[in-house]
Amino acid sequence: MLTTLAIANYRSLRSLILPLASLNVVTGANGSGKSSVYRSLRLLAHAAQGRIISALAGEGGLQSTLWAGPEEITRAMRQGIHAVQGVRRKEPINLKLGFASDSLGYLINLGISSNGMSAFALDPEIKAENIWAGPFLRRASMLVERTGSLVKVKQGKEWQILSNGVPHYESMLMQLADPHHAPEMLVLREQVRSWRFYDHFRTDMEAPARFPQIGTHTSSICDDGRDLAAALQTILEIGDADALSEAVADAFPGASIEVANHDGRFEVLMHQHGLLRPLRAAELSDGTLRYLFLIAALSSPRPAELLVLNEPETSLHPDLLPALGRLIGNAARKSQIIVVTHASRPIAALREYRDCQEFCLEKDFGETKVSGMRELERPSWHWTT
Numbered sequence: 001m002l003t004t005l006a007i008a009n010y011r012s013l014r015s016l017i018l019p020l021a022s023l024n025v026v027t028g029a030n031g032s033g034k035s036s037v038y039r040s041l042r043l044l045a046h047a048a049q050g051r052i053i054s055a056l057a058g059e060g061g062l063q064s065t066l067w068a069g070p071e072e073i074t075r076a077m078r079q080g081i082h083a084v085q086g087v088r089r090k091e092p093i094n095l096k097l098g099f100a101s102d103s104l105g106y107l108i109n110l111g112i113s114s115n116g117m118s119a120f121a122l123d124p125e126i127k128a129e130n131i132w133a134g135p136f137l138r139r140a141s142m143l144v145e146r147t148g149s150l151v152k153v154k155q156g157k158e159w160q161i162l163s164n165g166v167p168h169y170e171s172m173l174m175q176l177a178d179p180h181h182a183p184e185m186l187v188l189r190e191q192v193r194s195w196r197f198y199d200h201f202r203t204d205m206e207a208p209a210r211f212p213q214i215g216t217h218t219s220s221i222c223d224d225g226r227d228l229a230a231a232l233q234t235i236l237e238i239g240d241a242d243a244l245s246e247a248v249a250d251a252f253p254g255a256s257i258e259v260a261n262h263d264g265r266f267e268v269l270m271h272q273h274g275l276l277r278p279l280r281a282a283e284l285s286d287g288t289l290r291y292l293f294l295i296a297a298l299s300s301p302r303p304a305e306l307l308v309l310n311e312p313e314t315s316l317h318p319d320l321l322p323a324l325g326r327l328i329g330n331a332a333r334k335s336q337i338i339v340v341t342h343a344s345r346p347i348a349a350l351r352e353y354r355d356c357q358e359f360c361l362e363k364d365f366g367e368t369k370v371s372g373m374r375e376l377e378r379p380s381w382h383w384t385t
């Protein structure tokens, strides 16, 4: 389980350190930085899959994602005595992302390229990466240290150089994770790769989930939902079929689902109260289809270690929100969950779950802060030793 999430200089998240519970709800007004929390977690996952540089490019490049405010927000700025624009940075700022978990912690530090001659000068450079054991980075608990292209691992009491040539655009998790020299890198990479992110399931009329698709065993539905029928059939065959039926009936009283198999092509059918025939996926409303995606994502027979949901309530009628809260609460028994949401009703339902942590984000001088969080409640965190 993740115990701390730390983000620095990512958009409005100038310095955000969150203590995580097994169920975490992130709320806040428009523009308070909720989606940025979601995206920064996804960037961490991209790092473990060797895609962080291209993911940042997809967001408009590192420059655009870096905190655009001053290095320090002084009291004079807050009081309006000094203009915010008047302050020049003493040193370039870097994007830093990290987490600590029950077992290992990881951080990555990305900065602007130092090679102005290359055609890829706009690519960010990975300046540092660290893996450690324990709640935050300390020299004594450090296991792997990357500085620039040099990667060292701790072997007993000694530090051993693993590589002196890791490209600045590649995470060490991609290049060097091997079971002999750096088993902790491999463990961490696999841990991060198992995280699941659900943001935009496609429900438009051309959405692949609305048409029969070749079905294969699918223990976690993909992020656009194209394999919905296969994911539901997998739950029916090797997962908790009763819990699946209960989740459907909880949201749509009297309804049940079935997966039709047309020569290997699977199609979702939904039996609804009062209708003489089941409706095909192509005939379901956007909200109903979206809710079925959420059921499939949250009832996986191989629950992910971490599930991150961005605004799962989108396009759902408020009457469905309490059932959504129950669905998420039940899934939190098997996976750690982070939900970013606007809606107050699922939050009310989620508060009933033990070990539910709520963070309300707010903007303070352009910077995202957690409302009501005191300095002492912030977990300890160090970006360097």
Ligand SMILES: Nc1ncnc2c1ncn2[C@@H]1O[C@H](COP(=O)(O)OP(=O)(O)OP(=O)(O)O)[C@@H](O)[C@H]1O
Residues within 6 Å of the ligand: 010, 011, 012, 013, 028, 029, 030, 031, 032, 033, 034, 035, 036, 037, 064, 065, 066, 067, 068, 069, 342, 366
């Ligand atoms: N480079 C940057 N530096 C500082 N702030 C930034 C930067 N880029 C974007 N922002 C601000 O960060 C915030 C990003 O908000 P985000 O999209 O995470 O909000 P949200 O809470 O998800 O809002 P919504 O409820 O509207 O989806 C916006 O207020 C935006 O103005």
Ligand SMILES: [Mg+2]
Residues within 6 Å of the ligand: 034, 035, 036
């Ligand atoms: Mg948002």
